[in-house]
Amino acid sequence: MMKKRALFQGALIAALTTSAIVAVPAQAAEGFTDVDYTKDYGAAVKDLTARGIIKGYTDGTFKPFANVTRGQVAKILAGLLQLDTKNVENPQFTDVQPSDEYYGAIAALANAGIVGAFADGRFGADMMITRGQLASMLTAAYELDSYSDEARLPFTDIEKYSDAYYAVLPLFEHEITKGLTPTLFGLNEKVTRAQLTLFISRIEAMQAKRVFSTFTAATLKAKYVEAYSANNLTEDGQEIFRIYQDSNQVKIEALQEGAGYFMLIGYNFDKDENYEVVESQKYKVTVIKVDGQLKIDCQPTDELTPGAVTFWEEELGINPKTIKLTTLDGHAVSEKVYTYAPMNFDGWDEETIPKGGSYELNLLQAGDYIATVSDDQGKTVRVGIKAESDGYDLYTSAAIEKDSVFISTKEIGFTVKEFKMEQYSGAMYDHKIIEVTQSADGLTIKKIGKGDSMFAIRLDGAKGEKLYVQGMMFEVSGVTSLYYELMTQEQMENPIY
Numbered sequence: 001m002m003k004k005r006a007l008f009q010g011a012l013i014a015a016l017t018t019s020a021i022v023a024v025p026a027q028a029a030e031g032f033t034d035v036d037y038t039k040d041y042g043a044a045v046k047d048l049t050a051r052g053i054i055k056g057y058t059d060g061t062f063k064p065f066a067n068v069t070r071g072q073v074a075k076i077l078a079g080l081l082q083l084d085t086k087n088v089e090n091p092q093f094t095d096v097q098p099s100d101e102y103y104g105a106i107a108a109l110a111n112a113g114i115v116g117a118f119a120d121g122r123f124g125a126d127m128m129i130t131r132g133q134l135a136s137m138l139t140a141a142y143e144l145d146s147y148s149d150e151a152r153l154p155f156t157d158i159e160k161y162s163d164a165y166y167a168v169l170p171l172f173e174h175e176i177t178k179g180l181t182p183t184l185f186g187l188n189e190k191v192t193r194a195q196l197t198l199f200i201s202r203i204e205a206m207q208a209k210r211v212f213s214t215f216t217a218a219t220l221k222a223k224y225v226e227a228y229s230a231n232n233l234t235e236d237g238q239e240i241f242r243i244y245q246d247s248n249q250v251k252i253e254a255l256q257e258g259a260g261y262f263m264l265i266g267y268n269f270d271k272d273e274n275y276e277v278v279e280s281q282k283y284k285v286t287v288i289k290v291d292g293q294l295k296i297d298c299q300p301t302d303e304l305t306p307g308a309v310t311f312w313e314e315e316l317g318i319n320p321k322t323i324k325l326t327t328l329d330g331h332a333v334s335e336k337v338y339t340y341a342p343m344n345f346d347g348w349d350e351e352t353i354p355k356g357g358s359y360e361l362n363l364l365q366a367g368d369y370i371a372t373v374s375d376d377q378g379k380t381v382r383v384g385i386k387a388e389s390d391g392y393d394l395y396t397s398a399a400i401e402k403d404s405v406f407i408s409t410k411e412i413g414f415t416v417k418e419f420k421m422e423q424y425s426g427a428m429y430d431h432k433i434i435e436v437t438q439s440a441d442g443l444t445i446k447k448i449g450k451g452d453s454m455f456a457i458r459l460d461g462a463k464g465e466k467l468y469v470q471g472m473m474f475e476v477s478g479v480t481s482l483y484y485e486l487m488t489q490e491q492m493e494n495p496i497y
Helices: 012-016 040-050 070-080 103-111 131-141 163-173 193-209 489-493
Strands: 212-216 224-230 241-246 249-254 258-269 275-290 293-300 307-312 322-327 338-342 358-363 367-374 380-389 394-400 404-408 416-423 434-439 442-447 453-461 466-476 479-487
Touching (some): 040 193, 070 131, 070 193, 131 193, 212 293, 224 241, 224 249, 307 367, 307 380, 307 394, 322 338, 358 367, 358 380, 380 466, 380 479, 394 466, 404 479, 416 434, 416 442, 442 466, 442 479, 466 489
Antiparallel strands (some): 212 249, 241 249, 258 275, 338 358, 367 380, 380 394, 404 442, 453 466, 466 479
């Protein structure tokens, strides 16, 4: 099984000091006769050669515009990532043998899920690498992603939302690539030695700015580990931190100031390959900026992630401007336990935003509650709410008080001659739970029992029409909701789940 390589810090210099860009005799040089040191690549060459990271040729040249092979890049990248190139699993590329010069590096990258084969099974170690291929390798190697939903590529030769788009976008956003021109990336253009030095130099600069906190499976005394985040967004909808993970390591990267949470779960597989949770821990992540540099702090916490309940005017029938929250016995609940505010629809598509007033209640404590919402004009609606905790998060369920419903003749579509209770299909009780009465205008269904149940009522018309009322009654914290929908015979016989 391929193991995804996690990100790391500070490994570039140590790894590259023993890796030359090309496998030819080389010597250090203070200046190369064919390098223009007034150009960006010249500054990169000067810096990298001064630190012994790259070398030139024995004739005093660097050959900045010579192309680089996929095998050469594989060797460099494996060194950058400090991959084990000795103990590797054969990736079974049709053109790469264990005796080949770059076998260890290529296999290590393949084992880490960074490179793959062409459609015909080849790796193409001797092929000159293209800018598109290099972008894909780098993005996979460093698990790069776009940090902003607003980020866009200016390059006309990259199709939006293609594989190449997602490979190049993070490199462009991190200023690792600028393109051949402001509007041309050059996906199929070959990578030169000069361009490769720029990529290396810029990746070093990027890595120096990145801040991580690392957790291993051993942290929870388990063999495997995984994580998921909660409440990890700023007010404008951007991630505060990002999680990178493989089977035995989790890395948390600071992206911008703010605070959020993540769950760290350690697990094993028993002899029957059953998933077994060994331990779990919730962490609070705080990201701050000090002297222009992000700092990340991850601390274990017992804080509960709030449970949310939404109130829509479309559903309630009134604009729920204010709320009174009480316990089941009528005692007022402190505002330290909850917040109530208009819904934030930033990032929503206009057509998905519900009409009328919309509010969100966030609860910070488990319990049974009664919410009485008001439009400030005398109209109120009661809602029963249950908030339950698994020790880390609050989960809520709610029922809008509705003891009866009226179904008009107009909605039914015909005059009902008679009706028959078909079933209490989900009833847990042996007594009637609803009562149906008929008038000239339609039918009224009224709750008369308690408990959760489903029911079906058959409606027969004077001209042989037939329709069904499929209904549900459920109770939350002492408040009952009654819902229904009209269904045809065919819909009843062929339900869509």
